Amino acid sequence: MIKENIEKIHIEINKAALKSDKGQNVTLICVSKTKPVEMVLEAYNAGERVFGENKVQEICEKAPVMPKDAKWHMIGHLQKNKVRKAVQFSDIIHSVDSIELAECIDKEANRIEKIQDILLELNIASEESKYGLDEIGLKDILRPLSELNNIRLRGLMCVAPYTDMPEENRKYFRKMRELLEYINSTKFFDEQLNILSMGMSNDFKIAIEEGATHVRIGTSIFGERNYNI
Ligand SMILES: *Cc1c(COP(=O)(O)O)cnc(C)c1O
DSSP states (O other): OHHHHHHHHHHHHHHHHHHOTTOOOOEEEEEOTTSOHHHHHHHHHTTOOEEEESOHHHHHHHGGGSOTTOEEEEOSOOOGGGHHHHHHHOSEEEEEOSHHHHHHHHHHHHHTTOOEEEEEEEOTTOOTTOOSBOHHHHHHHHHHHHTOSSEEEEEEEEOOOOOSOGGGGHHHHHHHHHHHHHHHHHTOSSSOOOEEEOOOTTTHHHHHHTTOSEEEEOHHHHOOOOTTO
């Protein structure tokens, strides 16, 4: 099942990428939150290497028992008291949304002599219920962020509104791409930022058409999540 789901998704990813004028490579992040390690291993055995979790605790449980070349992306809201473990286990932290959190990550990365890749999370549709920076917050954070030596800003992430009509999210994905281009135009950072983490099970095709380089897919790979167990 999981293997077939993944095969289908790769076909759809490739189709959508052909429609994008960016010609970008797209990385599939298998969002394995709430799912047991046996299922994560199934995805691994189907060839997947990048896994996304929204709780540090779950990364800490799964990473040590999974093959060493599995990569872990922290995609959920991160509290400062979880930063140590997040930096220890995460390839990329997608959910940085304040300078205080960035400084905390920088300090921890410095302590273990790591350069931590991060993305800035944007609340792209200004939803009350969502985490993330607004546009002004984004513009304000860039200079102080550029002064931190142990984090490397790679790009932007968003969780677009939940909708049955993914086409409605196209404007948000387009805005994300414009903001990434804006950051690159500021020259605050030595390297060009090139990651756009956007698109989930219901809207990843539209996200890719608008330039997503990383899609975070859970339900379409592993099935619905049950939070009551
Ligand atoms: C759960 C989650 C996903 C995956 O969502 P699906 O709709 O199951 O594909 C993607 N991104 C984040 C931040 C999530 O928390």
